[in-house]
Structure formats: structure tokens, C-alpha cells
Amino acid sequence: xKDNKNLLEIxxxxxxxxxxxxxxxxxxxxNLEIGVGETLGLVGETGAGKTTTALGIMNLVPNxxxxxxxxxxxxxxxxxxxxSQSELRKIRGNKISMIFQDPMTSLNPVMTVxxxxxxxxxxxxxxxxxxxxxxxxxxxxxxxxxxxxxxxxPHQFSGGMRQRVVIAIALACNPTLLIADEPTxxxxxTIQAQVLDLMRNLKHEFNTSMIMITHxxxxxxxxxxxxxxxxxxNVIEYTDVKRxxxxxxxxxxxxxxxxxxxxxxxxxxLKPIKGLMPDPTNIPSGCPFHPRCPKAMDICSQRxxxxxxxxxxxxxxxxxxxxxxx
Amino acid sequence: xxxxxxxxxxxxxxxxxxxxxxxxVEVWRRLRQNKSAMFGLxxxxxxxxxxxxxxLIAPYGIxxxxxxxxxxTPSRDYLFGTDNFGRDILSRIIxxxxxxxxxxxxxxxxxxxxxxxxxxxAGFYGGRLDNVIMRFVDILLAxxxxxxxxxxxxxxxxxxxxxxxxxxxxxxxxxxxxxxxxVLSLRDQEFVEAAKAVGANDFRIISKHIIPNSMAPxxxxxxxxxxxxxxxxxxxxxxxxxxxxxxxxxxxxLSSGRQYLRDYWHIATFPGLAIMITIFALNLLGDGLRxxxxxxxxx
Numbered sequence: 351x352k353d354n355k356n357l358l359e360i361x362x363x364x365x366x367x368x369x370x371x372x373x374x375x376x377x378x379x380x381n382l383e384i385g386v387g388e389t390l391g392l393v394g395e396t397g398a399g400k401t402t403t404a405l406g407i408m409n410l411v412p413n414x415x416x417x418x419x420x421x422x423x424x425x426x427x428x429x430x431x432x433x434s435q436s437e438l439r440k441i442r443g444n445k446i447s448m449i450f451q452d453p454m455t456s457l458n459p460v461m462t463v464x465x466x467x468x469x470x471x472x473x474x475x476x477x478x479x480x481x482x483x484x485x486x487x488x489x490x491x492x493x494x495x496x497x498x499x500x501x502x503x504p505h506q507f508s509g510g511m512r513q514r515v516v517i518a519i520a521l522a523c524n525p526t527l528l529i530a531d532e533p534t535x536x537x538x539x540t541i542q543a544q545v546l547d548l549m550r551n552l553k554h555e556f557n558t559s560m561i562m563i564t565h566x567x568x569x570x571x572x573x574x575x576x577x578x579x580x581x582x583x584n585v586i587e588y589t590d591v592k593r594x595x596x597x598x599x600x601x602x603x604x605x606x607x608x609x610x611x612x613x614x615x616x617x618x619x620l621k622p623i624k625g626l627m628p629d630p631t632n633i634p635s636g637c638p639f640h641p642r643c644p645k646a647m648d649i650c651s652q653r654x655x656x657x658x659x660x661x662x663x664x665x666x667x668x669x670x671x672x673x674x675x676x
Numbered sequence: 677x678x679x680x681x682x683x684x685x686x687x688x689x690x691x692x693x694x695x696x697x698x699x700x701v702e703v704w705r706r707l708r709q710n711k712s713a714m715f716g717l718x719x720x721x722x723x724x725x726x727x728x729x730x731x732l733i734a735p736y737g738i739x740x741x742x743x744x745x746x747x748x749t750p751s752r753d754y755l756f757g758t759d760n761f762g763r764d765i766l767s768r769i770i771x772x773x774x775x776x777x778x779x780x781x782x783x784x785x786x787x788x789x790x791x792x793x794x795x796x797x798a799g800f801y802g803g804r805l806d807n808v809i810m811r812f813v814d815i816l817l818a819x820x821x822x823x824x825x826x827x828x829x830x831x832x833x834x835x836x837x838x839x840x841x842x843x844x845x846x847x848x849x850x851x852x853x854x855x856x857x858x859v860l861s862l863r864d865q866e867f868v869e870a871a872k873a874v875g876a877n878d879f880r881i882i883s884k885h886i887i888p889n890s891m892a893p894x895x896x897x898x899x900x901x902x903x904x905x906x907x908x909x910x911x912x913x914x915x916x917x918x919x920x921x922x923x924x925x926x927x928x929x930l931s932s933g934r935q936y937l938r939d940y941w942h943i944a945t946f947p948g949l950a951i952m953i954t955i956f957a958l959n960l961l962g963d964g965l966r967x968x969x970x971x972x973x974x975x
Contacts, residue, residue, distance in 0.1 A: 410872055436877075443874030450873075455866040460699055460888045469884070470874045503699065519874065 356383045356424075357559045358407070358527060363421035365399075365406050368414070372631035376402040378583045380421070381657065381665075384527070384576075389553065389560040391570040391591070393606075394580030395627050400563045401451075403580075404529045407561070408448060409438050425527070444474040447520035449530040453512035453537075457504040463490070463515045464500025470522045489518040493548060510541035514548065521552055528553070528560045534569065546573055567610060571595060579603050582628055582638040585657075589664035599666045601643045637669060645670060706968040713964020719957035727774040734767035739922045747940050757942040759933065765943065768924035769950050775925045776906045776954065779840050783905040784898050786844030791851025792894060796882050798852070799859030810856070817849040825908055829917045839918045843908045847901055854897055858890035892969035899962035903955040910951050926951050 360382040367374040377399045384390045392400045405411045407423055409430055423430040425446065430438065442448075450456035458466060467486035471477060477485070487497030493514040495507075504512055513533060520528055530549065534542040550573055553560055562574055570577055570591065577594045579587040579602065587600040598604050605623035625642035628634055634641050640650035647669065655669045707713055726733060735755075742762035750757045756765035791813075798809040816824070828842035862868060863886070871881050910927025912918035919925040921932070926947040933944030 408873055410869065439875040439877060441875070442872070443876075448870070448873040450866050450870055452866060456870045458867045458871070458885050458889070460891075461884070469871075469876070473875050473880075505699075516870075519870075 357386050357388075357426065358382075358384045359422075359424040360403075360407070361422045361424065363403075363406060363423060364419040365402050365411055365416060366419050367416050369631075374630040375583045375633060376416070376630070377406060379657075380585050382578055382585065382588065384559050384561065386526070386559055387553075387557050388576060389562055389574045391574035391577040392561060392563045392580060393565060393567060393570055393577060395565060397582075397627055397630060398580040399583040400565075400580055401531055404448065404531050404561065404563055407527075407529060408442055408446060409433070409435075410442075440474070443470045443520075443525070444523045445525055446527045446529065447523070447525040449513075449516050449520050449528065449533045451532040451535055453509055453516050456516055457512055459504055462501050462503055463507070464502075467500070467515070467519050467522050470519055474523045485522065486518075489522050490515070492521070492552065493518045510537055510545060513537060513541075513545050517545070517549060517552070521556060521558070524556055525558060528558050529563070530560060531563045532565070533562075534566075535564070542569075549573070567606065579606070582630070582633055584638060584667055585665075586639065586667045587665065593661075593664055599660055599664070599671060600639075600668050601645050601670070602639050605642075605644075637667075703965075703968045707964055710964040710967060712960045713968070716957040716960030716962075716964065719953060720961060723773050723777060723954060723957075726770050727777050730771050730774055734764075734770045736764035736767040738768060738771045738924050739763060740767075747936070747943075749940070750942055756946040757940070759929075759943045760936060765929070765946050768929060769926065769946060772924040772926045772929065772947070772950070773954075775836065775919055775923060776909065776951075779836070779843065779909040780902040780906040780958075783840045783843040783909070784847070784901045786841065787847040787901065787905075788851050788894060788898050790844075791848040792855045792887070794848070795852035795855030795857075796859050796887065799856035800863055800878065800882055800886065802863075806856075809852070813849045813852045816845070821846045822908065822911060825912055826915075826917060829912060834917050834920055836919050836923070839909050839912055842912070843905045846908065847904065850897060850901070851894065854893050855890060858893055859886055862886050862889050896962055896966040896969065899958055899965055903958035903962070906951065906958075907955060 360380055363377055363380040364375070365377040367376055380403065382390065392403060394400050402411060402416070405416075406418060407425075407430065409418075409423075411418065418431055421431070425441070430441070433441075457463065461469075464483055464486045467489050468479070468482035471482040471485045472479070475482075483500065487500050490500055491497045495511060495514060495518075504515070507515065513536075517533075533549065534545055537545060546569065549560075552558070560573075562569065564570060574591050576590050577588070578585045579594075579600065581602050587594070587598065587603045594603065595607075598607055602623070608621045609623060611617070611620055623642055624644075628638060628641070634651065636649075636651040636653055637643070637646075637655050640646045643650065650669055653669065655667045656672060657665050657667050658671045660666050660671050707717075739761075740763060742758070744762065745754070745758050746760060746762040748754050748758045748762075754764050754766070756769065758764055759768075794809050794813065798806040824846045825839075825842040828845060829838055832838040832841065859882075868881060868885055871885050876884070909918055910925070910930065913925045913927030914931040916928075916931070918927060921928060929947035930944050930951070933940075933947065936943050
């Protein structure tokens with residue numbers, strides 16, 4: 351496969367949760383693409399639709415109430431939305447793997463870690479139990495845990511080590527795409543750095559593409575090639591890391607950067623974005639960000655902004671930039 | 677970075693190798709500290725031993741009648757005395773443990789397997805299927821247990837096998853409800869989602885990830901359930917619907933001793949004591965297991 355070919359393309363994806371209290375538009379008309387070996391950061395506040403996007407790609411959105419309303423998820427040339435569950439099971443864990451947020455709960459407490467790694471191998475590769483166990487020990491060594499500990503149970507490991515076990519499970523079948531859902535949120539800062547380092551190294555070793563879901567812009571700067579900023583189900587800004595950090599365009603992105611404390615300047619207060627995330631069942635008309643936006647215009651409450659390419663490879667969903675379109 | 681990692685690992689390896697135990701070893705360790713549970717376990721062990729080696733232990737055969745030795749009160753020759761046919765009560769109680777244990781364990785096996793499977797399916801899939809299964813279970817629950825067992829036995833006819841089925845069906849609801857409740861709480865756990873994300877199918881998720889995690893309440897219920905099943909079977913035999921004579925069964929021995937209660941107390945007393953001690957031992961063990969399996973009490 352050529353490097354410039356896209357491994358995953360998400361086109362106009364919409365995922366809604368239909369509940370008694372109303373419809374939650376968790377993901378709306380999302381467009382993303384990831385090339386082979388690339389890392390995409392998915393950034394947003396809690397409830398912005400990041401995890402739903404990840405589950406959508408795996409086709410694991412809890413149904414009911416969740417439903418993929420429309421759009422395509424093209425993975426290696428095939429649309430995942432149209433695949434049957436048994437076809438999807440062959441892809442999950444094999445071609446696309448997921449790392450969950452909390453390593454304390456994402457491992458089965460009554461199964462040895464070796465068995466849990468071997469399970470994936472046995473599900474997707476034609477191997478016997480001994481070979482699977484061997485592979486499990488090999489993977490443990492890869493993530494920096496002695497292979498002899500494969501007979502241990504999750505409660506015998508620390509949080510950081512458990513997350514490494516989770517990474518070992520995710521990478522056991524050499525997936526082409528790894529989805530990491532806030533893999534470091536539950537860990538303390540020093541362990542975070544270790545885990546991120548480990549993920550980056552293994553990603554290079556296996557040439558895996560990665561979707562890194564996080565709300566930490568520091569993590570993004572460290573590991574990602576491209577970034578998509580999400581707000582209330584919409585990708586409001588999508589570009590490569592360098593451009594995002596040097597010239598953020600969307601007022602929300604600028605607000606996010608503004609709320610990071612700067613070590614060098616002598617400030618006593620943070621500058622948060624005013625207001626709160628809107629109620630997901632009752633998203634404001636027009637641009638969902640307009641009630642909090644410092645640059646809101648009259649038109650913002652009337653019309654939804656379109657995805658505008660302000661410069662090649664830099665997309666912004668904001669009415670401020672629609673006029674400057676060529 | 678790599679230096680830090682290896683030294684960390686070595687420390688952790690050392691710390692862990694001291695207490696390298698599977699959860700079940702841990703449970704056994706805690707159970708051992710519980711004296712009353714161990715007492716219960718010892719009695720049950722003794723009972724199982726009696727049942728297996730009944731032929732060797734029992735001083736007389738099960739229906740060796742000695743009409744000259746009827747109604748003998750406990751003495752050196754007949755430790756528990758003899759009944760109206762001159763049969764040795766001790767021997768019959770020892771042989772009776774076979775029947776009682778068989779009924780207890782097999783009936784619980786029937787109800788735990790069916791009830792557990794129904795509960796797991798209902799809890800895992802939810803929705804309409806859950807509703808159908810649980811309403812069926814509610815119907816079973818609405819009928820008094822002994823009445824249900826009586827009607828099943830009278831439909832199928834008396835006998836060991838039918839008693840086990842009748843008693844087993846009667847306690848399906850409790851297992852279905854317990855398993856469903858724990859499946860409901862486990863279903864949304866992240867490790868189940870993780871299992872889905874590695875491509876495991878539903879059967880695998882239920883059997884490998886959910887059931888092993890909901891074992892604790894099932895084991896406790898099953899231990900207490902064996903006691904209940906023995907009691908129900910004895911009850912059925914007492915009213916003449918269970919195991920038929922001359923097979924020695926504690927309930928039917930109790931029943932036949934009833935008419936001589938005024939003059940010969942020992943005929944009914946010893947089978948009754950056997951039932952009582954067995955139930956008592958199983959309950960002690962069940963309570964101990966519940967404490968040992970409760971994660972909140974982990975020391």
C-alpha cells in the first residue's frame with residue numbers, strides 16, 4: 351500500500367441516540383481521513399462525541415438507543431456501516447483494535463492477562479493454545495512486562511501496567527488501525543508519559559495508524575499528525591498539528607488554547623471559555639457554539655456553518671470563514 | 677525511560693511473587709479462616725464419605741428385616757435402634773445419604789443450569805426476550821414451590837428421577853433472577869465492551885467473560901439450594917410422592933416413623949436429625965462462602 355493512500359475515510363457520518371427525552375445528535379456529518387501510519391487526534395470536551403465516533407468506527411454503538419443515521423466509514427476500501435456483524439467480528443481486534451479509557455475496568459478480573467491476550471490471537475489466527483500463549487508472552491515483553499507474568503491476574507498489576515496489557519491485547523494481531531480512547535486519562539502524569547512513549551514506539555514498529563481520542567492538547571502535540579477538534583458532535587476544525595498550533599482558526603479552538611496556562615507569562619487566572627457545553631438534546635440553532643462564541647454574528651444563530659477549506663488541508667466549520675472562500 | 681521501566685518491573689515482580697494467587701485460592705484461604713463454615717464443610721465431607729462407602733460402613737443391609745428385633749430402642753447392637761420391620765435405622769440413614777445427596781446436587785444442577793442460562797440470556801440481550809423469559813420465571817415464582825413440585829411429581833409419577841426434576845424446576849426462578857441481575861451489572865462493564873472490540877461473539881462473551889464473573893452469587897445460592905432441595909425431596913417423600921419404599925430416604929423414614937412416635941421416638945428422631953444436621957451444615961458452608969466471596973470483606 352502506498353503511503354498517501356487513505357486507510358480510513360469517514361464521509362458524512364451521523365450517529366444519533368434516540369431516547370425518550372429527545373434525539374441526541376452525538377456525531378453530525380463528520381468527515382475525516384487517516385492515511386497509513388498516520389495518527390489523528392480527536393479532541394473535544396466530555397460529551398462532544400469523541401467516544402461515539404470511535405464506537406461508530408467499530409460499529410459498536412449501543413443499539414438501542416444509538417444508531418448510525420447516515421454516511422460511510424470506508425476502511426481499506428470497504429464500507430464498515432454496511433457489513434454484517436459476523437464480518438465485523440473478523441475485523442474487530444484483528445484489523446481495527448481499540449484501547450479503552452480505564453485499564454482498571456477494561457480487563458476481565460477473573461482471567462489471567464496471558465489468557466486475555468491469547469484470546470484475541472485465538473479468535474483471529476489459526477493457532478493452537480500453546481502458540482497463542484507464546485504470542486501472549488511475546489506481546490507482554492513488547493510492552494515491557496516480563497513474559498513470565500502471563501499467569502497473573504489483572505489485580506496483581508498496577509494501573510500503568512494494566513494499560514500496557516490492554517495495549518498488548520490491542521496490538522496482538524498487528525492491526526492496521528488502533529483507536530485509543532483517552533488511553534492516559536486514568537493514569538498519573540509520569541505513567542502517562544511512559545504509556546504514550548510506548549504507544550508511539552509500537553506504532554512505528556508495526557506501522558499502525560492511530561486515532562487518539564483525548565481532551566489533552568499536550569498529548570496531541572506529542573503524538574499526533576493531524577487533529578480534529580470536536581464540539582457538540584461536529585468537527586469544527588480539522589488540520590495538521592503544526593498548523594493547528596500555529597494558526598488556529600475557529601473561535602472555539604482559539605478558546606481552548608487560551609485556557610491552557612502559559613508557564614512563561616505571569617498570570618494569576620486561567621482564561622476559560624465562557625459558558626458550558628449545550629444540553630445534547632437541545633443544541634442551539636445554527637452554529638452550536640454561537641452562544642459562547644466571542645465573535646458571534648447575527649447570522650450564526652440562523653444558519654449552520656459549512657465545512658470550509660481555509661487553506662489546503664485546513665478545514666473550519668465557522669461562518670467567519672465562509673465568506674473568505676475562493 | 678527504559679531504565680526506569682525495567683527497575684520498576686523487577687520491583688513489582690518481587691512484590692508479586694510472594695502472593696501469586698488466583699482469586700479462587702484467595703477465596704479458599706478466607707473460607708478456611710471461618711470456623712463454622714469449615715465445620716459445615718467437614719460434616720458435608722463426612723456425609724459424602726458415608727454415601728460413597730455406604731456398603732462398607734453400614735452394619736446391616738438396607739432392607740435386612742429381623743422380625744424378632746422390631747422396635748428395639750438404641751442399643752449396642754443397633755446404635756439408632758430398629759424400625760417396625762426390624763431394620764437397622766443407622767444403616768438406612770447411611771444409605772439414605774446417597775439418595776439425599778444425589779437429589780440435592782442433581783436438582784440444584786438442573787435448576788442452576790437452566791435458570792442460569794435463562795437469566796444470562798435475558799440479562800444479556802434485554803428487550804423483548806428479557807421480558808418473555810422473566811415473565812415465564814415470574815409465573816413459576818407465583819406458584820408455591822411445594823405445590824409446583826407436588827403437581828410435577830403427580831404428573832410424572834413418583835421416583836428418584838422425577839423428584840429431582842420436580843425439585844429442580846421449582847428453584848429455577850431464583851437462579852434466573854440472580855444470574856440476570858449480575859449479568860445486567862456486568863453487561864455494561866468496559867471489559868465486556870473490550871471483548872466485543874476484539875471480535876468475540878456473544879456466546880464467548882457470555883460464557884468466558886460474564887458467567888465467570890457472576891460465579892460468586894451462584895455458588896452461594898447453589899450451596900444453600902442443595903439444602904433446600906434435600907428438604908423439598910424429604911417433604912415430598914414424607915407425603916408419599918417422593919422416593920418409594922423400600923429405598924431408604926430420610927423423608928419417607930420420618931413419615932413411616934410418625935405413626936409410632938408415641939411409643940418409639942427413635943424411629944422418627946434419627947432421620948429427622950440427619951436432615952437437620954445436613955441442612956445446618958450446608959447453610960453454614962453457604963454463609964461462609966458468601967462471606968469469603970464478598971469482595972468488600974477482602975482483607
